[in-house]
Amino acid sequence: MKHLLYILAALAICVPSLAQNNNQIRVIMIGAHPDDCDQDAGGTAILLSQLGYAVKFVAVTNGDAGHQSEGGGQLAKRRYAEAQEAGKRFGVTYDVLDNHDGELVPSLDVRLQIIRKIREWNADIVMAPRPNDYHPDHRYTGVLVQDAAYMVAVPNIAAETPPSKKNPIFLYFQDFFQRPNPFRPDIAIDISSVFDQKIHALDAHASQFYEWLPWIGGYSEQVPKNISDREKWLATNRDIRITPEVKASLEKWYGKDKGAQIKHVEAFEICEYGTQPKEEDLKRLFPMLRMK
Numbered sequence: 001m002k003h004l005l006y007i008l009a010a011l012a013i014c015v016p017s018l019a020q021n022n023n024q025i026r027v028i029m030i031g032a033h034p035d036d037c038d039q040d041a042g043g044t045a046i047l048l049s050q051l052g053y054a055v056k057f058v059a060v061t062n063g064d065a066g067h068q069s070e071g072g073g074q075l076a077k078r079r080y081a082e083a084q085e086a087g088k089r090f091g092v093t094y095d096v097l098d099n100h101d102g103e104l105v106p107s108l109d110v111r112l113q114i115i116r117k118i119r120e121w122n123a124d125i126v127m128a129p130r131p132n133d134y135h136p137d138h139r140y141t142g143v144l145v146q147d148a149a150y151m152v153a154v155p156n157i158a159a160e161t162p163p164s165k166k167n168p169i170f171l172y173f174q175d176f177f178q179r180p181n182p183f184r185p186d187i188a189i190d191i192s193s194v195f196d197q198k199i200h201a202l203d204a205h206a207s208q209f210y211e212w213l214p215w216i217g218g219y220s221e222q223v224p225k226n227i228s229d230r231e232k233w234l235a236t237n238r239d240i241r242i243t244p245e246v247k248a249s250l251e252k253w254y255g256k257d258k259g260a261q262i263k264h265v266e267a268f269e270i271c272e273y274g275t276q277p278k279e280e281d282l283k284r285l286f287p288m289l290r291m292k
Protein backbone atom coordinates (compact mmCIF):
# COMPACT_ATOMS: atom_id res chain seq x y z
CA MET A 1 0.00 0.00 0.00
CA LYS A 2 2.82 2.34 0.94
CA HIS A 3 4.53 1.65 -2.39
CA LEU A 4 1.36 2.39 -4.26
CA LEU A 5 1.14 5.76 -2.51
CA TYR A 6 4.74 6.58 -3.52
CA ILE A 7 3.94 5.66 -7.14
CA LEU A 8 0.80 7.82 -7.10
CA ALA A 9 2.73 10.72 -5.56
CA ALA A 10 5.46 10.38 -8.23
CA LEU A 11 2.82 10.29 -10.97
CA ALA A 12 1.22 13.43 -9.60
CA ILE A 13 4.57 15.23 -9.89
CA CYS A 14 5.34 13.89 -13.39
CA VAL A 15 1.94 14.12 -15.02
CA PRO A 16 0.63 17.69 -15.03
CA SER A 17 -3.00 16.60 -15.33
CA LEU A 18 -2.78 14.79 -12.00
CA ALA A 19 -1.10 17.65 -10.16
CA GLN A 20 -3.05 20.78 -9.27
CA ASN A 21 -2.06 23.57 -11.62
CA ASN A 22 -1.02 26.43 -9.33
CA ASN A 23 -2.08 29.12 -11.78
CA GLN A 24 -5.48 27.61 -12.45
CA ILE A 25 -8.33 29.68 -11.06
CA ARG A 26 -10.66 27.60 -8.93
CA VAL A 27 -14.34 28.35 -8.42
CA ILE A 28 -16.82 26.63 -6.13
CA MET A 29 -20.53 27.39 -6.38
CA ILE A 30 -22.65 26.32 -3.43
CA GLY A 31 -26.43 25.94 -3.74
CA ALA A 32 -29.02 24.34 -1.51
CA HIS A 33 -30.40 21.84 -4.04
CA PRO A 34 -29.10 19.84 -7.01
CA ASP A 35 -30.25 22.39 -9.63
CA ASP A 36 -29.64 25.73 -7.83
CA CYS A 37 -26.09 26.59 -9.00
CA ASP A 38 -27.19 25.42 -12.43
CA GLN A 39 -29.96 28.02 -12.69
CA ASP A 40 -28.20 30.89 -10.95
CA ALA A 41 -24.75 30.64 -12.50
CA GLY A 42 -24.69 27.79 -15.02
CA GLY A 43 -23.86 30.03 -17.98
CA THR A 44 -20.98 31.63 -16.07
CA ALA A 45 -19.77 28.14 -15.08
CA ILE A 46 -19.66 27.11 -18.76
CA LEU A 47 -17.73 30.26 -19.73
CA LEU A 48 -15.22 29.85 -16.89
CA SER A 49 -14.74 26.18 -17.58
CA GLN A 50 -14.09 27.02 -21.27
CA LEU A 51 -11.31 29.33 -20.01
CA GLY A 52 -9.69 26.36 -18.26
CA TYR A 53 -10.88 27.23 -14.74
CA ALA A 54 -11.69 24.40 -12.33
CA VAL A 55 -15.36 24.76 -11.46
CA LYS A 56 -17.31 22.74 -8.91
CA PHE A 57 -20.99 22.83 -7.98
CA VAL A 58 -22.03 21.72 -4.50
CA ALA A 59 -25.62 21.00 -3.47
CA VAL A 60 -25.86 21.24 0.33
CA THR A 61 -28.96 19.00 0.40
CA ASN A 62 -29.65 15.84 -1.57
CA GLY A 63 -32.98 17.07 -2.97
CA ASP A 64 -35.01 14.24 -1.41
CA ALA A 65 -38.12 16.39 -0.86
CA GLY A 66 -38.34 17.99 -4.30
CA HIS A 67 -41.15 16.04 -5.94
CA GLN A 68 -44.93 15.63 -5.68
CA SER A 69 -45.05 11.83 -5.96
CA GLU A 70 -41.51 10.60 -5.26
CA GLY A 71 -39.34 11.06 -2.19
CA GLY A 72 -36.69 9.81 0.18
CA GLY A 73 -33.68 7.77 -0.90
CA GLN A 74 -35.09 6.91 -4.31
CA LEU A 75 -35.57 10.57 -5.20
CA ALA A 76 -32.15 11.47 -3.78
CA LYS A 77 -30.59 8.83 -6.07
CA ARG A 78 -32.51 10.09 -9.09
CA ARG A 79 -31.46 13.66 -8.40
CA TYR A 80 -27.83 12.64 -7.86
CA ALA A 81 -27.81 11.01 -11.31
CA GLU A 82 -29.42 14.13 -12.82
CA ALA A 83 -26.79 16.32 -11.15
CA GLN A 84 -23.96 14.20 -12.54
CA GLU A 85 -25.39 14.44 -16.05
CA ALA A 86 -25.90 18.20 -15.68
CA GLY A 87 -22.31 18.54 -14.41
CA LYS A 88 -21.04 16.85 -17.58
CA ARG A 89 -23.10 19.17 -19.76
CA PHE A 90 -21.83 22.26 -17.86
CA GLY A 91 -18.22 21.06 -17.78
CA VAL A 92 -18.05 21.06 -13.95
CA THR A 93 -17.77 18.50 -11.17
CA TYR A 94 -20.90 18.17 -9.06
CA ASP A 95 -20.93 17.20 -5.37
CA VAL A 96 -24.13 16.50 -3.47
CA LEU A 97 -24.00 16.56 0.34
CA ASP A 98 -26.24 14.04 2.08
CA ASN A 99 -28.39 16.46 4.10
CA HIS A 100 -32.18 16.27 3.88
CA ASP A 101 -33.96 18.64 1.53
CA GLY A 102 -36.37 21.06 3.22
CA GLU A 103 -34.81 20.46 6.64
CA LEU A 104 -31.53 22.37 6.36
CA VAL A 105 -30.53 24.40 9.43
CA PRO A 106 -27.34 26.44 9.85
CA SER A 107 -25.78 23.90 12.23
CA LEU A 108 -22.11 23.59 13.17
CA ASP A 109 -22.05 20.18 11.48
CA VAL A 110 -23.08 21.56 8.06
CA ARG A 111 -20.85 24.61 8.50
CA LEU A 112 -17.88 22.25 8.89
CA GLN A 113 -18.97 20.30 5.78
CA ILE A 114 -18.90 23.55 3.80
CA ILE A 115 -15.57 24.70 5.25
CA ARG A 116 -14.03 21.39 4.13
CA LYS A 117 -15.49 21.67 0.61
CA ILE A 118 -14.11 25.20 0.12
CA ARG A 119 -10.68 24.21 1.48
CA GLU A 120 -10.43 20.95 -0.47
CA TRP A 121 -11.26 22.78 -3.69
CA ASN A 122 -8.65 25.44 -2.82
CA ALA A 123 -11.18 27.97 -4.03
CA ASP A 124 -10.30 31.44 -5.29
CA ILE A 125 -13.97 32.30 -5.72
CA VAL A 126 -16.98 31.03 -3.75
CA MET A 127 -20.53 31.70 -4.94
CA ALA A 128 -23.69 31.19 -2.88
CA PRO A 129 -27.21 32.60 -2.36
CA ARG A 130 -27.88 35.68 -0.25
CA PRO A 131 -29.36 34.82 3.15
CA ASN A 132 -32.72 36.48 2.50
CA ASP A 133 -34.34 34.04 0.07
CA TYR A 134 -37.92 32.74 0.39
CA HIS A 135 -36.81 29.11 0.72
CA PRO A 136 -35.30 28.17 4.10
CA ASP A 137 -32.75 25.85 2.48
CA HIS A 138 -31.56 28.65 0.18
CA ARG A 139 -31.53 31.13 3.07
CA TYR A 140 -29.56 28.85 5.38
CA THR A 141 -27.12 27.93 2.61
CA GLY A 142 -26.42 31.66 2.41
CA VAL A 143 -25.92 31.82 6.19
CA LEU A 144 -23.74 28.68 6.21
CA VAL A 145 -21.42 30.00 3.50
CA GLN A 146 -21.18 33.36 5.29
CA ASP A 147 -20.37 31.49 8.51
CA ALA A 148 -17.59 29.64 6.64
CA ALA A 149 -16.17 32.77 5.00
CA TYR A 150 -13.69 33.59 7.76
CA MET A 151 -13.37 30.12 9.29
CA VAL A 152 -11.87 28.57 6.13
CA ALA A 153 -8.62 30.36 7.04
CA VAL A 154 -8.64 29.39 10.75
CA PRO A 155 -6.36 26.32 11.19
CA ASN A 156 -7.94 25.05 14.42
CA ILE A 157 -11.39 24.75 12.86
CA ALA A 158 -11.93 21.39 11.06
CA ALA A 159 -8.23 20.92 11.82
CA GLU A 160 -7.88 17.71 9.79
CA THR A 161 -8.30 19.76 6.55
CA PRO A 162 -5.49 22.26 5.86
CA PRO A 163 -6.78 25.85 6.06
CA SER A 164 -7.19 27.96 2.93
CA LYS A 165 -3.93 29.83 2.26
CA LYS A 166 -5.84 32.82 1.01
CA ASN A 167 -9.30 33.97 1.96
CA PRO A 168 -11.44 33.53 -1.20
CA ILE A 169 -13.64 36.14 -2.83
CA PHE A 170 -17.28 35.47 -1.99
CA LEU A 171 -20.02 36.37 -4.47
CA TYR A 172 -23.79 36.13 -4.18
CA PHE A 173 -26.08 34.73 -6.87
CA GLN A 174 -28.74 37.09 -8.16
CA ASP A 175 -32.20 37.11 -6.58
CA PHE A 176 -35.20 39.41 -6.75
CA PHE A 177 -35.96 39.87 -3.04
CA GLN A 178 -36.21 43.46 -1.83
CA ARG A 179 -35.96 43.13 1.96
CA PRO A 180 -33.91 43.98 3.90
CA ASN A 181 -32.05 45.23 0.81
CA PRO A 182 -32.25 44.46 -2.90
CA PHE A 183 -29.56 42.53 -4.76
CA ARG A 184 -26.76 44.76 -6.08
CA PRO A 185 -25.37 43.57 -9.46
CA ASP A 186 -21.66 44.39 -9.02
CA ILE A 187 -20.84 42.05 -11.90
CA ALA A 188 -23.08 41.16 -14.85
CA ILE A 189 -21.91 38.50 -17.27
CA ASP A 190 -23.15 38.10 -20.83
CA ILE A 191 -23.98 34.39 -21.17
CA SER A 192 -25.73 34.69 -24.56
CA SER A 193 -23.08 32.62 -26.38
CA VAL A 194 -23.66 29.65 -24.04
CA PHE A 195 -27.33 30.12 -23.20
CA ASP A 196 -28.43 27.11 -25.29
CA GLN A 197 -25.80 24.95 -23.60
CA LYS A 198 -27.03 26.14 -20.19
CA ILE A 199 -30.59 25.14 -21.10
CA HIS A 200 -29.36 21.77 -22.35
CA ALA A 201 -27.63 21.21 -19.00
CA LEU A 202 -30.74 22.28 -17.03
CA ASP A 203 -32.69 19.75 -19.11
CA ALA A 204 -30.77 17.00 -17.26
CA HIS A 205 -32.86 17.81 -14.14
CA ALA A 206 -36.03 16.31 -15.60
CA SER A 207 -37.53 15.64 -12.14
CA GLN A 208 -37.38 19.38 -11.43
CA PHE A 209 -37.96 21.38 -14.60
CA TYR A 210 -40.56 19.09 -16.19
CA GLU A 211 -42.22 17.56 -13.12
CA TRP A 212 -41.81 19.16 -9.68
CA LEU A 213 -41.47 22.90 -10.42
CA PRO A 214 -44.39 22.94 -12.92
CA TRP A 215 -46.51 20.98 -10.39
CA ILE A 216 -45.82 23.24 -7.39
CA GLY A 217 -46.02 26.32 -9.62
CA GLY A 218 -49.38 25.24 -11.10
CA TYR A 219 -48.24 25.20 -14.75
CA SER A 220 -47.84 21.46 -15.43
CA GLU A 221 -50.07 21.74 -18.50
CA GLN A 222 -47.47 24.01 -20.17
CA VAL A 223 -44.79 21.29 -20.23
CA PRO A 224 -44.54 19.92 -23.77
CA LYS A 225 -45.58 16.27 -24.05
CA ASN A 226 -43.05 15.71 -26.78
CA ILE A 227 -39.53 15.38 -25.32
CA SER A 228 -37.94 17.04 -28.38
CA ASP A 229 -39.95 20.23 -27.69
CA ARG A 230 -38.91 20.51 -24.07
CA GLU A 231 -35.63 22.43 -24.29
CA LYS A 232 -37.21 25.13 -26.44
CA TRP A 233 -39.90 25.57 -23.79
CA LEU A 234 -37.32 25.48 -20.98
CA ALA A 235 -35.43 28.34 -22.65
CA THR A 236 -38.51 30.57 -22.31
CA ASN A 237 -39.29 29.28 -18.81
CA ARG A 238 -35.81 29.69 -17.29
CA ASP A 239 -34.36 32.89 -18.71
CA ILE A 240 -33.35 35.38 -16.00
CA ARG A 241 -35.09 38.77 -16.25
CA ILE A 242 -32.79 41.74 -16.92
CA THR A 243 -33.62 44.43 -14.35
CA PRO A 244 -32.69 48.11 -14.92
CA GLU A 245 -29.88 47.67 -12.34
CA VAL A 246 -28.46 44.65 -14.19
CA LYS A 247 -28.70 46.55 -17.48
CA ALA A 248 -26.71 49.43 -15.95
CA SER A 249 -24.07 46.95 -14.77
CA LEU A 250 -23.88 45.39 -18.26
CA GLU A 251 -23.37 48.85 -19.76
CA LYS A 252 -20.61 49.57 -17.23
CA TRP A 253 -18.70 46.38 -18.04
CA TYR A 254 -19.43 45.91 -21.74
CA GLY A 255 -19.96 49.49 -22.89
CA LYS A 256 -23.25 51.27 -23.52
CA ASP A 257 -23.99 49.96 -27.02
CA LYS A 258 -23.07 46.33 -26.48
CA GLY A 259 -24.48 46.27 -22.94
CA ALA A 260 -27.89 47.40 -24.16
CA GLN A 261 -28.09 44.53 -26.66
CA ILE A 262 -27.16 41.61 -24.41
CA LYS A 263 -29.96 39.05 -24.22
CA HIS A 264 -28.97 36.56 -21.53
CA VAL A 265 -27.24 37.51 -18.29
CA GLU A 266 -26.13 36.22 -14.91
CA ALA A 267 -25.28 38.80 -12.26
CA PHE A 268 -23.39 38.61 -8.97
CA GLU A 269 -22.96 40.75 -5.86
CA ILE A 270 -19.67 40.97 -3.94
CA CYS A 271 -20.10 39.76 -0.36
CA GLU A 272 -18.47 42.03 2.21
CA TYR A 273 -16.83 39.04 3.89
CA GLY A 274 -13.73 37.36 2.46
CA THR A 275 -11.21 39.04 0.16
CA GLN A 276 -12.52 42.28 -1.35
CA PRO A 277 -11.66 42.39 -5.07
CA LYS A 278 -10.70 45.60 -6.83
CA GLU A 279 -11.92 46.30 -10.35
CA GLU A 280 -8.64 45.00 -11.84
CA ASP A 281 -9.00 41.77 -9.84
CA LEU A 282 -12.48 41.25 -11.27
CA LYS A 283 -11.20 41.86 -14.80
CA ARG A 284 -8.43 39.32 -14.25
CA LEU A 285 -10.78 36.70 -12.80
CA PHE A 286 -13.59 37.37 -15.29
CA PRO A 287 -11.75 38.24 -18.53
CA MET A 288 -15.06 38.57 -20.39
CA LEU A 289 -15.51 41.85 -18.45
CA ARG A 290 -12.52 43.33 -20.28
CA MET A 291 -14.43 43.39 -23.57
CA LYS A 292 -15.27 47.10 -23.49
Ligand SMILES: [Zn+2]
Residues within 6 Å of the ligand: 032, 033, 035, 036, 135, 138
Ligand atom coordinates in the same frame (compact mmCIF):
# COMPACT_ATOMS: atom_id res chain seq x y z
ZN1 LIG B 1 -33.31 25.33 -4.63
